[in-house]
Amino acid sequence: xxxxxxxxxxxxxxxxxxxxxxxxxxxxxxxxxxxxxxxxxxxxxxxxxxxxxxxxxxxxxxxxxxxxxxxxxxxxxxxxxxxxxxxxxxxxxxxxxxxxxxxxxxxxxxxxxxxxxxxxxxxxxxxxxxxxxxxxxxxxxxxxxxxxxxxxxxxxxxxxxxxxxxxxxxxxxxxxxxxxxxxxxxxxxxxxxxxxxxxxxxxxxxxxxxxxxxxxxxxxxxxxxxxxxxxxxxxxxxxxxxxxxxxxxxxxxxxxxxxxxxxxxxxxxxxxxxxxxxxxxxxxxxxxxxxxxxxxxxxxxxxxxxxxxxxxxxxxxxxxxxxxxxxxxxxxxxxxxxxxxxxxxxxxxxxxxxxxxxxxxxxxxxxxxxxxxxxxxxxxxxxxxxxxxxxxxxxxxxxxxxxxxxxxxxxxxxxxxxxxxxxxxxxxxxxxxxxx
Amino acid sequence: xxxxxxxxxxxxxxxxxxxxxxxxxxxxxxxxxxxxxxxxxxxxxxxxxxxxxxxxxxxxxxxxxxxxxxxxxxxxxxxxxxxxxxxxxxxxxxxxxxxxxxxxxxxxxxxxxxxxxxxxxxxxxxxxxxxxxxxxxxxxxxxxxxxxxxxxxxxxxxxxxxxxxxxxxxxxxxxxxxxxxxxxxxxxxxxxxxxxxxxxxxxxxxxxxxxxxxxxxxxxxxxxxxxxxxxxxxxxxxxxxxxxxxxxxxxxxxxxxxxxxxxxxxxxxxxxxxxxxxxxxxxxxxxxxxxxxxxxxxxxxxxxxxxxxxxxxxxxxxxxxxxxxxxxxxxxxxxxxxxxxxxxxxxxxxxxxxxxxxxxxxxxxxxxxxxxxxxxxxxxxxxxxxxxxxxxxxxxxxxxxxxxxxxxxxxxxxxxxxxxxxxxxxxxxxxxxxxx
Numbered sequence: 001x002x003x004x005x006x007x008x009x010x011x012x013x014x015x016x017x018x019x020x021x022x023x024x025x026x027x028x029x030x031x032x033x034x035x036x037x038x039x040x041x042x043x044x045x046x047x048x049x050x051x052x053x054x055x056x057x058x059x060x061x062x063x064x065x066x067x068x069x070x071x072x073x074x075x076x077x078x079x080x081x082x083x084x085x086x087x088x089x090x091x092x093x094x095x096x097x098x099x100x101x102x103x104x105x106x107x108x109x110x111x112x113x114x115x116x117x118x119x120x121x122x123x124x125x126x127x128x129x130x131x132x133x134x135x136x137x138x139x140x141x142x143x144x145x146x147x148x149x150x151x152x153x154x155x156x157x158x159x160x161x162x163x164x165x166x167x168x169x170x171x172x173x174x175x176x177x178x179x180x181x182x183x184x185x186x187x188x189x190x191x192x193x194x195x196x197x198x199x200x201x202x203x204x205x206x207x208x209x210x211x212x213x214x215x216x217x218x219x220x221x222x223x224x225x226x227x228x229x230x231x232x233x234x235x236x237x238x239x240x241x242x243x244x245x246x247x248x249x250x251x252x253x254x255x256x257x258x259x260x261x262x263x264x265x266x267x268x269x270x271x272x273x274x275x276x277x278x279x280x281x282x283x284x285x286x287x288x289x290x291x292x293x294x295x296x297x298x299x300x301x302x303x304x305x306x307x308x309x310x311x312x313x314x315x316x317x318x319x320x321x322x323x324x325x326x327x328x329x330x331x332x333x334x335x336x337x338x339x340x341x342x343x344x345x346x347x348x349x350x351x352x353x354x355x356x357x358x359x360x361x362x363x364x365x366x367x368x369x370x371x372x373x374x375x376x377x378x379x380x381x382x383x384x385x386x387x388x389x390x391x392x393x394x395x396x397x398x399x400x401x402x403x404x405x406x407x408x409x410x411x412x413x414x415x416x417x418x419x420x421x422x423x424x425x426x427x428x429x430x431x432x433x434x435x436x
Numbered sequence: 437x438x439x440x441x442x443x444x445x446x447x448x449x450x451x452x453x454x455x456x457x458x459x460x461x462x463x464x465x466x467x468x469x470x471x472x473x474x475x476x477x478x479x480x481x482x483x484x485x486x487x488x489x490x491x492x493x494x495x496x497x498x499x500x501x502x503x504x505x506x507x508x509x510x511x512x513x514x515x516x517x518x519x520x521x522x523x524x525x526x527x528x529x530x531x532x533x534x535x536x537x538x539x540x541x542x543x544x545x546x547x548x549x550x551x552x553x554x555x556x557x558x559x560x561x562x563x564x565x566x567x568x569x570x571x572x573x574x575x576x577x578x579x580x581x582x583x584x585x586x587x588x589x590x591x592x593x594x595x596x597x598x599x600x601x602x603x604x605x606x607x608x609x610x611x612x613x614x615x616x617x618x619x620x621x622x623x624x625x626x627x628x629x630x631x632x633x634x635x636x637x638x639x640x641x642x643x644x645x646x647x648x649x650x651x652x653x654x655x656x657x658x659x660x661x662x663x664x665x666x667x668x669x670x671x672x673x674x675x676x677x678x679x680x681x682x683x684x685x686x687x688x689x690x691x692x693x694x695x696x697x698x699x700x701x702x703x704x705x706x707x708x709x710x711x712x713x714x715x716x717x718x719x720x721x722x723x724x725x726x727x728x729x730x731x732x733x734x735x736x737x738x739x740x741x742x743x744x745x746x747x748x749x750x751x752x753x754x755x756x757x758x759x760x761x762x763x764x765x766x767x768x769x770x771x772x773x774x775x776x777x778x779x780x781x782x783x784x785x786x787x788x789x790x791x792x793x794x795x796x797x798x799x800x801x802x803x804x805x806x807x808x809x810x811x812x813x814x815x816x817x818x819x820x821x822x823x824x825x826x827x828x829x830x831x832x833x834x835x836x837x838x839x840x841x842x843x844x845x846x847x848x849x850x851x852x853x854x855x856x857x858x859x860x861x862x863x864x865x866x867x868x869x870x871x872x
Contacts, residue, residue, distance in 0.1 A: 077818075078825035082774035116815040223768075282761035283829070285770040312829040313816045322758065325718035326765070332659075334721040338518035379552040380749045380833070382513075382861050383868020389514035393719070393748040397816070398834030425818050432819020 003049040004407055005029040008040055010055030010373060013387045014363040015062050015347045019340055021387060025060055029369040032407035037363050051409065053402060055373050059387050061343075062362050063123025063145075063370040063403065064316040065350025068216075068254045068275040068304025071127045071135055072101065072109030074116065075431055077308040085222065085284050093309055100435050101158040106131040107138035112428045113314060114142035115416055120315045120397025121372040123405045124361075126252070126275070126304070126354055128189030128216050130158040132173050140181050143410040143418040145370060147354045148177070149189035149216055152204045154196050167203045174211040183406060185356070187214040193237050194225055198244055205246045214250050214355055216275075217241070220263070221255035222286050238263035247272045252353055254304065255280075256294070257287040264290070264297050273300040273353035276345070278323045280306030291327050292336045302353035303346045315397035316346050324392055339388040373402040439485040440843060441465035444476055446491030446809060449823045450799040451498050451783045455776055457823060461496055465805040468843035473799050487845070489838060494809040495823050497779075498798050499559025499581075499839065500752040501786025504652075504690045504711040504740025507563045507571055508537065508545030510552065511867055513744040521658065521720050529745055536871050537594040542567040543574035548864045549750060550578035551852055556751045556833025557808040559841045562688070562711070562740070562790055564625030564652050566594040568609050576617050579846040579854040581806060583790050584613070585625035585652055588640045590632050603639045610647040619842060621792070623650040629673050630661055634680055641682045650686050650791055652711075653677070656699070657691035658722050674699035683708045688789055690740065691716075692730070693723040700726070700733050709736040709789035712781070714759045716742030727763050728772045738789035739782045751833035752782050760828055775824040809838040 005028075012025030014037065026040035028047060046052070073093075080092035106129065117125055124145040129135060132150040139146045150173035151157060152166045160169050170188045177186035188208040190196045196204070201217075208215035220226060220237040233240045238259060241247055247270035254275045256267070267274065276289050294301050303323060305314045323345065324337040351361025360370040374395055376384050381399065384390055403411035410418050441464075448461030450473065462476035464483060482488070509529075516528035542565065553561055560581040565571060568586040575582045586609035587593060588602045596605050606624045613622035624644040626632050632640070637653075644651035656662060656673040669676045674695060677683055683706035690711045692703070703710065712725050730737050739759060741750045759781065760773040773781075787797025796806040810831055812820050817835065820826055839847035846854050 075819065078821050078830060081822070081825050081829065082771050084770060088770070112815060112818060119815060279761060282765040283770060285764045285768045287768065288765060312825065315816065315832075318754070318757070318832070321754070322761070325715060325758070326762075328721045329718040329724060329762070332721045332723065334520060334524070334719060335518050377861070379548060379555060379857065379861060380751065382548060382864040383511065383871070384865075385514050385868065385872055386517070389517050389748065393517065394514060396751075396754070396832045396834065398832065421815065425813070425815060428818040429820075432821065435819070436821055 001030065003028040003030055003035060003047060005051045006047060006049035007053045007055050007060060008046055010058035010060040011387060012037060012363060013059050013061040015343060016362045016364050027060060029407045032369055034363060034365050034367050034369050037365055057377050058373040058375055058401060060371060060373055062347045063372050064121050064346045065124045065361060066117060066122045066305055066316055067126045067302040067350050067353050068277055068306055069125060069127055070129045070307035071113040072106040072129055073307030073309045074112040075105060075109040075435060077312045079309060096435060097158060103131050103134040105431060106134050108427055108431055110135045110138040111142060111419060111424055114139055114144045115419055115421055115424060116314050118144055118403050118411050119416055121400035121403060122316050123370040123403060130160060136177055136184055140184055143405050143408055145183045145360065145405055147185045147187050147214055149187035151189045151191060152196060152200060153191040154200055167200060167207055170204060171207045174213050187216060189216040192218040193229055193240055201244055201246060214252055216252040216254060218254045219256060220258040223258055226258040236260055236263050238266055242266045250355060257281055257289045259290055264293055268297040268299050273302060275304040275353060276301050277304045277306040278326050279319055280310040283310050288326065288330045292331055300349050300352045301345055302350040317396045320346050320392045339392040342392045343388050369404055369407040371404050372400050374399050375401045437466065439464040439466055439471060439483060441487045442483060442485035443489045443491050443496060444482055446494035446496045447823060448473060448799060449495050449497040451779060452798045452800050463496060465843045468805055470799060470801050470803050470805050473801055491809050493813050494811055494837060496807055496809055498783045499806040499808050500557050500782045501560045501797060502553060502558045502741055502752055503562045503738040503786050503789050504713055504742055505561060505563055506565045506743035507549040508542040508565055509743030509745045510548040511541060511545040511871060513748045515745060532871060533594060539567050539570040541867060542570050544863055544867055546571045546574040547578060547855060547860055550575055550580045551855055551857055551860060552750045554580055554839050554847050555852055557836035557839060558752050559806040559839060560796055566596060572613055572620055576620055579841050579844055581619045581796060581841055583621045583623050583650055585623035587625045587627060588632060588636060589627040590636055603636060603643055606640060607643045610649050623652060625652040628654040629665055629676055637680055637682060650688055652688040652690060654690045655692060656694040659694055662694040672696055672699050674702055678702045686791060693717055693725045695726055700729055704733040704735050709738060711740040711789060712737050713740045713742040714762050715755055716746040719746050724762065724766045728767055736785050736788045737781055738786040753832045756782050756828045775828040778828045779824050805840055805843040807840050808836050810835050811837045
């Protein structure tokens with residue numbers, strides 16, 4: 001066979017269920033899929049290929065999966081920090097969104113986000129925002145794999161001035177993007193149990209079920225939310241969602257910080273995946289999700305960066321490092337979230353959380369060729385004993401040299417090939433001046 | 437005046453006591469010192485200079501100060517992770533040190549560490565280890581500013597087989613390195629209150645006092661240590677050091693995690709500086725130092741990475757990000773350790789902790805020209821509203837483009853000029869194979 005793309009010479013970190021690591025690896029890509037993932041004798045000739053990447057000195061691993069963000073908020077990166085949550089939201093973020101979010105700016109912000117993510121090794125992202133049609137069109141140009149959700153909230157929102165139309169707008173979005181683009185999967189995102197009525201939550205989830213798409217929701221992020229839900233509904237946020245019949249395998253629970261043991265049992269029984277956003281939770285002082293307990297209960301925990309305004313970047317390598325260290329200190333147990341487990345959250349579990357585990361999240365023959373190469377040449381990567389350790393504790397996004405999505409090389413030698421990056425960055429900088 | 441070096445066009449983040457930020461800045465260097473730090477009209481001609489750096493699109497700030505590490509442990513980066521503290525130390529780190537630490541390997545590890553630190557924007561480091569003469573010789577070649585301490589411990593140690601000679605060895609080291617090299621300041625490092633007897637602690641501190649050098653000690657790192665000190669000495673680790681008369685302005689307390697309110701009062705009264713090592717404390721599950729309370733008490737808190745084996749890199753940008761987020765979540769208060777405060781820990785406070793505040797730690801005329809340029813060109817740095825926010829929450833070491841120490845350009849366009857990096861990295865990789 002003549003491969004479309006051949007990557008050779010690096011160490012393959014498959015992140016498959018057996019955590020196979022293959023020295024002197026060979027990855028062959030055909031028709032966007034992994035046709036071979038195997039060792040290669042240095043003395044043997046390389047198979048024929050239309051394009052070849054020499055990955056010597058590199059780690060070849062699945063592209064990272066970011067299961068929660070709000071792409072256009074790159075435009076608000078660092079606009080307001082170090083503030084109480086409600087001051088930050090009500091006096092800075094919501095007003096900035098009201099003044100500046102429109103179809104043009106969401107495109108710009110989404111492409112800036114995709115550029116940053118691809119350059120730092122994320123190949124698949126899950127977004128929830130507004131003007132999602134425009135976001136989807138913008139993301140499609142970047143070559144990134146994405147699950148994109150139109151937001152639903154019971155307030156006037158960007159592009160949805162009449163909240164009565166919120167679920168219909170989301171339904172229409174999912175209909176328009178069904179099978180429209182090979183890399184884009186539509187979804188529905190309800191903002192939270194405290195900003196959507198029970199009727200809205202039920203209707204949105206039913207619409208997602210009817211369309212066969214992922215339903216996403218911020219849930220149990222803050223103690224304030226937990227107390228308010230207890231007071232208004234006599235249940236924890238998770239208990240309330242359970243009572244409404246919203247928990248199932250296709251409901252992605254974002255944050256999941258303030259959980260009781262019973263909540264964990266409910267999530268486990270429903271097989272709902274969780275998007276853990278440690279840096280956002282830390283920066284906003286929201287709380288620490290009980291990730292070791294969630295994993296112990298068999299729940300699919302994945303990693304998200306959240307929007308740039310509460311992080312303030314989209315580097316999943318930093319998110320892995322922070323996640324592992326946060327839970328070690330929270331439990332005072334250095335053995336929890338070991339490097340291999342943490343790498344799994346950002347890859348295999350991310351794909352599973354989004355329902356894309358047949359497609360991406362590990363390097364296995366037959367899956368899509370979504371992969372990255374991490375250089376081990378920099379000083380901070382020497383020496384190297386265990387690849388997973390370096391990927392979690394040592395590397396950051398700047399160590400990513402090459403990125404492939406569905407077999408297409410989108411980053412080569414740290415250069416983004418799918419967008420005019422310089423023009424994009426100039427427009428982002430100009431928009432920042434307008435916003436400031 | 438003709439400057440030796442002129443840096444122009446960037447935004448100067450002085451990190452001085454007024455937190456001045458100077459757009460279109462001009463930095464002039466003469467005889468290794470900052471001769472001018474001021475704004476420059478784009479229309480005006482540039483002053484004459486032997487060497488000029490165009491810093492447009494960059495942030496010009498003081499070089500970062502890492503107040504605690506063990507340089508040669510770069511060689512053990514990622515050798516053992518995710519283990520209980522005592523297993524990690526007794527079964528992995530101590531045996532690896534016993535088998536592999538010698539004058540040759542400490543040089544290699546120290547140069548690897550300096551290469552990594554300079555390339556990621558750290559211009560001044562404080563080390564405590566063994567074979568410190570060899571480390572000092574190796575560090576001197578790198579062009580880095582350093583406070584280097586010979587270790588004292590009441591066990592046989594690398595290069596000090598007879599513990600009875602531990603303080604004398606440290607004394608001789610400080611004598612040999614007094615005024616020997618303009619960038620190197622000698623110091624004495626006692627390992628801890630639980631590995632050194634009261635007599636050793638007192639003698640080592642007296643020796644440091646006599647030599648007029650900084651005394652460093654790991655103190656109150658783990659709950660185990662606190663309980664053991666309470667049991668053996670009837671005092672907390674800090675109370676015990678106070679009783680021995682060891683606390684003063686020239687005693688750097690490393691970790692300072694397990695503190696009572698009275699301990700904080702003792703540290704504040706003695707004006708002892710603290711080296712906070714959040715990533716090491718998190719990764720080892722040691723505990724969370726009460727940094728907001730220490731700052732509130734007027735204590736000089738600085739940042740350290742600790743050795744590479746418990747971090748696993750030496751990137752102070754990541755350390756700032758982690759520190760700010762750790763204390764927000766620990767206190768559930770997003771306003772603590774704001775970006776400007778956190779940037780101060782890694783610069784101004786670092787210099788003060790080491791007694792080098794007349795020399796380095798901020799950009800002010802008359803101080804040494806220790807500065808770095810951080811690029812704001814990458815996607816993850818756009819847009820930019822507040823420089824301190826980007827430096828703490830967004831940037832990492834790979835964004836550093838240029839590094840100047842004492843007026844000498846040691847990194848230019850991300851290239852290290854003082855060492856043969858490729859040869860160094862090859863030797864580090866080869867040593868890793870031996871160790872593995």
